[in-house]
Each structure stands twice: as C-alpha cells, then as structure tokens.
Amino acid sequence: MKFTNIKRLSLSAALLLACTSVGVHAAESHMAEALKHAEAAAKSADGKAVDAVVKHAQAAKEHADAAKVHLDAGVTSLNDATDDAKMKHADLAKKSADEAVMHLKAAQ
Numbered sequence: 528m529k530f531t532n533i534k535r536l537s538l539s540a541a542l543l544l545a546c547t548s549v550g551v552h553a554a555e556s557h558m559a560e561a562l563k564h565a566e567a568a569a570k571s572a573d574g575k576a577v578d579a580v581v582k583h584a585q586a587a588k589e590h591a592d593a594a595k596v597h598l599d600a601g602v603t604s605l606n607d608a609t610d611d612a613k614m615k616h617a618d619l620a621k622k623s624a625d626e627a628v629m630h631l632k633a634a635q
Contacts, residue, residue, distance in 0.1 A: 557594035558635050561587045594634040601630035 571579035
C-alpha cells in the first residue's frame, strides 16, 4: 500500500490527537485554576502573607501559560481547518476543527 501525503498527514494527525487527548483530560480547566490561584494570591496579599502570594501567583501563571498554549494551538487548528476547507479537503478540515475544539476546551 502506497502512502500518499494526505494519508501520511491523516495518520500523523490521528496519532497527535490520540497522544494529546490524554494530556488534555489531565489538564482541564486551566483558566479556572489560574483564576483560583490568582484570587488566593490577592487574598494572601491582604494578610501580608508574601510566601502564599508567591506560591499562588506562580501556580496561576503556570495555568495561564498552559491555557495560552492551548488557545494558540486552537487558533492554529482553526486556521488549518479554514485552509483545508477552502481546498475542499473535508476530512482534513474536520480533523483540524476537532483539534481546535479539543484545545479550546483544554484552555477553559
């Protein structure tokens, strides 16, 4: 069986999606976690507990950075879906749109 570029791309996308979906479930709701830690940092600052501010601010930043990575990947996947659809590659457009959904949900 001869692999064409489209078959290789489809196989690569499927493998990528399968591998990243495990990480997405483990890292859901980055924005909620970032907000929770940012609020805890703000409350800690009221009591002048600077060690707690540092701890929560760093945790908030880590989750916000992870959300940004997923947002950026979601935008890239949406661009890919648009480009694929314009070229009438429905299967690739669907896969790209599915990846966008996955990343945007992970960024929440």
